[in-house]
Amino acid sequence: MRLALSWESLRRLGETRVGKLSIAAPFVGYILIYSQRLREVLALSGDGPAHELGRLHFTYFGLLLFGFGSIIFQLRCPGVNRHYSSRRDYLNGALTHVTTARLLDDFDSLVKEHGQEVSRRLEAAIRSDPTAAAGHDLLSPGNLSRTLQDHPLEFLQLRYDLSTLSRRFARLAVTCCYGIGLVLLAIPGVLVAFRVVHTLWPYPG
Numbered sequence: 384m385r386l387a388l389s390w391e392s393l394r395r396l397g398e399t400r401v402g403k404l405s406i407a408a409p410f411v412g413y414i415l416i417y418s419q420r421l422r423e424v425l426a427l428s429g430d431g432p433a434h435e436l437g438r439l440h441f442t443y444f445g446l447l448l449f450g451f452g453s454i455i456f457q458l459r460c461p462g463v464n465r466h467y468s469s470r471r472d473y474l475n476g477a478l479t480h481v482t483t484a485r486l487l488d489d490f491d492s493l494v495k496e497h498g499q500e501v502s503r504r505l506e507a508a509i510r511s512d513p514t515a516a517a518g519h520d521l522l523s524p525g526n527l528s529r530t531l532q533d534h535p536l537e538f539l540q541l542r543y544d545l546s547t548l549s550r551r552f553a554r555l556a557v558t559c560c561y562g563i564g565l566v567l568l569a570i571p572g573v574l575v576a577f578r579v580v581h582t583l584w585p586y587p588g
Contacts, residue, residue, distance in 0.1 A: 387555035389547045390464035396561055397456035398465065405453045408446035438571040445567030452560030459553035463546040470543045477539050486531040489542060497545055504545075508537040 396402045457465075467473035493501045502522045509521060509530065521530045531538055548554075 387551055388558045390460050391547045393456060393557050394464055397453055402453045405450045408450040441567050441570045445564045448560045448564035452557045455553060455557050459550055461546045461549060463543055473543050474539055481535050483528055483532050486535060486538060490531060493542055505538055505541050508541060509534050
């Protein structure tokens, strides 16, 4: 079971307006929740300042974690996944302005990050195509340029797939921050719902 979501999945929160704005939430929330003025307002509340501050703390720490998750996302999410929402979206954009020089640069960058797995998986993908030309050393220095030129789709698909599952620890950190943050943000609403139910249907005795 994978605990860390893919960058493609995390992008659904990280690249939204809410996700980007949440980066400022830890700083703004700290100023608000610990301001003396807010404590004076809560002191006039019928529920008491301690009760209200308790719920605000859940909200604050939820926003804090969510904001940290968005910061890590912006810093560590690969550009491929930050700019494109899916593999199809990426292929549609990349294939329209693909060049051999760009493919070679992307191949070198991918090999530096993922090692020989890139060559192994790309060659397997190319050889699985029955229309591909047979031969050896498809990715040797002398044949690499021509192979990438003839099979840009296979390479771009591999690049996206490797990218969306790269940087596992960063993905795990963002997943945990988003998940725990959302749970903390939901707690005040659950508490309010519980109090409403208790008011409408009080326990007997």
